[in-house]
Amino acid sequence: MFKLLVMGLKIVLTPSTFLLIAAGTILGTVFGAMPGVSAAMAVALCLPFAYAMNPVVAIAFMSSVYCAAITGGGITAILFKIPGTPSNAPTTFDGYPMAQRGEAGKALGYSLIASAVGGQLAALAMALVTPQLANIGLKFGPSELFAVAFLGLSVLSYLDSDKMVKTLISGLLGLFLACVGMDPMLGVPRFTWGNSTLLSGIEMIPIMIGLFAVTEVLKETQDRSKLEALDTKSDGKMATVLPSFLELWKTKWTMLRSSTLGTIVGILPGAGATIASFLSYAIEKKVGKNAKDLGTGIPDGIVASECANNAATAGSMVPLLSLGIPGGNAAAIMLTALVVKGVQLGPILMKTQPRYMAAVFGSMFLTNIIMVIVSMLIAKIFAKILGVPYYILGPVIIMLATIGSYALANNTGDVVLMATAGIIGYAFVKLGYNPAALVLGLVLGQMCESNFRRAYTLTNGNMKAVFARPITAVIVLICVAMLLTPLFKSLVGKKKA
Amino acid sequence: MKRRNVILMLLALIFGVCATASGKAAGDWKWERKIEIICPWGAGGGADTTLRAFTSALEKVIGVPVVVNNKAGAGGVTGVEFASKQPTDGYTYVLCTPSPLLAQITGQTDYDVYGTIHPLTQLVHDVNIFVTSKDSPYSTYEELKEYCKKNPGKVKCGVMTITGLDAACVAAAWQGDVEAVAYTEGAQLNADILGGHVALGCVGPAEVSALIESGDMKAILSCTEQRLTLPKLDKVQCAGEVGLNAFFGPARGIFYIKGTPEAALKAFEAAAEKAVASKEFQNWAKEQGLDQRPGWKNTADYQAAWDKDYKDLSALFGKK
Numbered sequence: 001m002f003k004l005l006v007m008g009l010k011i012v013l014t015p016s017t018f019l020l021i022a023a024g025t026i027l028g029t030v031f032g033a034m035p036g037v038s039a040a041m042a043v044a045l046c047l048p049f050a051y052a053m054n055p056v057v058a059i060a061f062m063s064s065v066y067c068a069a070i071t072g073g074g075i076t077a078i079l080f081k082i083p084g085t086p087s088n089a090p091t092t093f094d095g096y097p098m099a100q101r102g103e104a105g106k107a108l109g110y111s112l113i114a115s116a117v118g119g120q121l122a123a124l125a126m127a128l129v130t131p132q133l134a135n136i137g138l139k140f141g142p143s144e145l146f147a148v149a150f151l152g153l154s155v156l157s158y159l160d161s162d163k164m165v166k167t168l169i170s171g172l173l174g175l176f177l178a179c180v181g182m183d184p185m186l187g188v189p190r191f192t193w194g195n196s197t198l199l200s201g202i203e204m205i206p207i208m209i210g211l212f213a214v215t216e217v218l219k220e221t222q223d224r225s226k227l228e229a230l231d232t233k234s235d236g237k238m239a240t241v242l243p244s245f246l247e248l249w250k251t252k253w254t255m256l257r258s259s260t261l262g263t264i265v266g267i268l269p270g271a272g273a274t275i276a277s278f279l280s281y282a283i284e285k286k287v288g289k290n291a292k293d294l295g296t297g298i299p300d301g302i303v304a305s306e307c308a309n310n311a312a313t314a315g316s317m318v319p320l321l322s323l324g325i326p327g328g329n330a331a332a333i334m335l336t337a338l339v340v341k342g343v344q345l346g347p348i349l350m351k352t353q354p355r356y357m358a359a360v361f362g363s364m365f366l367t368n369i370i371m372v373i374v375s376m377l378i379a380k381i382f383a384k385i386l387g388v389p390y391y392i393l394g395p396v397i398i399m400l401a402t403i404g405s406y407a408l409a410n411n412t413g414d415v416v417l418m419a420t421a422g423i424i425g426y427a428f429v430k431l432g433y434n435p436a437a438l439v440l441g442l443v444l445g446q447m448c449e450s451n452f453r454r455a456y457t458l459t460n461g462n463m464k465a466v467f468a469r470p471i472t473a474v475i476v477l478i479c480v481a482m483l484l485t486p487l488f489k490s491l492v493g494k495k496k497a
Numbered sequence: 498m499k500r501r502n503v504i505l506m507l508l509a510l511i512f513g514v515c516a517t518a519s520g521k522a523a524g525d526w527k528w529e530r531k532i533e534i535i536c537p538w539g540a541g542g543g544a545d546t547t548l549r550a551f552t553s554a555l556e557k558v559i560g561v562p563v564v565v566n567n568k569a570g571a572g573g574v575t576g577v578e579f580a581s582k583q584p585t586d587g588y589t590y591v592l593c594t595p596s597p598l599l600a601q602i603t604g605q606t607d608y609d610v611y612g613t614i615h616p617l618t619q620l621v622h623d624v625n626i627f628v629t630s631k632d633s634p635y636s637t638y639e640e641l642k643e644y645c646k647k648n649p650g651k652v653k654c655g656v657m658t659i660t661g662l663d664a665a666c667v668a669a670a671w672q673g674d675v676e677a678v679a680y681t682e683g684a685q686l687n688a689d690i691l692g693g694h695v696a697l698g699c700v701g702p703a704e705v706s707a708l709i710e711s712g713d714m715k716a717i718l719s720c721t722e723q724r725l726t727l728p729k730l731d732k733v734q735c736a737g738e739v740g741l742n743a744f745f746g747p748a749r750g751i752f753y754i755k756g757t758p759e760a761a762l763k764a765f766e767a768a769a770e771k772a773v774a775s776k777e778f779q780n781w782a783k784e785q786g787l788d789q790r791p792g793w794k795n796t797a798d799y800q801a802a803w804d805k806d807y808k809d810l811s812a813l814f815g816k817k
Binding site: 189 | 539546550553570574575579605606650660679684687688692703707711781
């Protein structure tokens, strides 16, 4: 394995390749920071450049774009509450409150370091144990994937324990929205009311931008005192403040948990960086040291989300390189580029041409270092907007949100969706419902439903067989234990009283 | 009489001039800016890969950039609908297969796919094969049939759409012994076959060739009239050989929207023929196993094949 590491570094440290990876990192970070441009879209936008490259260099270049895009998405999530990519949505939960308290620089610092650590740990795991990791991925069939999605959904009971019923209703509304479109199993339209646009389901990105960014602007516009506070706090000279070693050490378990989880979820075909970050945040909310304060603006929340989504990028390369099966959309685009170049990814390639794997490892290693510097510079540029008075900043955020929603598919329908989501989000906040719970339901709903129904069909409707698989049983038992804990605690509390 | 002759001659002359003028225009069509081809499916799949290989070859023939715009969703209908809203100035086309047509036929969408897009040139005609994990207790069609008899209801086959061409292959090949199960992502289907979570998969050879070559997967049957000539698949039985009428496979081609200038269509057809015949595209098609059936079809032939597909699939799936 040491040979592979040396080979990877040799490839990426060639001057021309190094420069291309640096360029890929800059492009990826900029694309990632643009709302509406997902990591997969960023890789697709860079495809024409990759076609002109040698295949080994091309995969190294595209890996750097992919990795950096996920990190870049954290910048706008923290500064403006606009998740650059869907996988940065949980970053807004703690990143934005920190920015509101005038700690935007610190929040960005945590986000960058967490991204780099998550990416590095996953890349290391990938380089050392790819075949074994790929085998873990194969053990996750429909019933196991259902259990993973259900684990993510079970966090609904923890998101806002004071308003449990309203949070659950919000989550269920998200699950309902996930049902809109073509039935994943039977291929019949559901809740489309004859509208062919709705056949492909409700787009996640405009909903997220609307619920987070637009709602926030509406809220801030009404809350005058808060506006003044924001105006005086930001003078446009915000700089990223990297956390000290001691501060980072305090989040070590969160980093380790999120990186491991991110890597594993990244490996699973059908999952990806978005599910990884939501799930990681969910787990942190349950087992983290500062679980109670999560969502109020603490570094642990940013670390959980950013570590996991970057680890998932490396994780999704594992099945691609070892089996020729892409672990996510961005990996699928990379596969296309290599196939067009005549490279047939698969188990044999890894044995006969380990250069591809080495190049990806080397690229991710290098990207995670360059990324910190590049992101700091880009964050500085974006932060200049923060110094602008809110009566100008608010419309600027709405403009960015509109462009992001439109850019997704050059479709005005998505802008309408974003605006509707923004208004619903505002009503949610006013009435005490939970927009984050709605997003969680929307993100995990389809994965949860289609895998459960698939597992049910594969076992000929034998419910016992669906849940009897060891991994599924363990995860479901964990879910049940976690769902019952608040109830148990309240019962014990009552007895003591 | 003379007067009538003069009028007729004059009419013939006017008609002739017009015909010559339009003929000249067709030959004179010059590509002045980039061409966009909409792919109604996501990046990484068979349709997208085919289109990208084609555009790469087409650019060299046509002399202007040809870009791919992925507009995935609703089994291809979203992309077709998006294409129909673009200007018909000769610079926007759409890739399509019979899948969106099937969505219309089976009543999944009210959108008139058949009436909106028109065939221009067929690029490739892919095939479907049945694959299973290396650990499965069956390796041939007969062995699987026997296994199904002993274990009724146990064997399920993963497909991408329950009302798609792959599901039609399952129904035709296994005649009720094997149930089709829908997967939304090919990656998950392949992983589930390898992991033993689903017994069979109906896929394209290119998607699994590396796994067959490495021995992690084995092919049971190809949905073709004759045996495939691909390495490692040439010994696999084909549907024609065992007397099954299960030959459905995705034909991928370029379509246009009514109103596109005739001259642009003629120029595109001529350039596409050269691009498909190019060494670059042919080598790629061979590597991908897309040389198993005649691929290229000109506008007239493709129109006829598209009309036949519409008729056959309507008869098979029934208009709901």
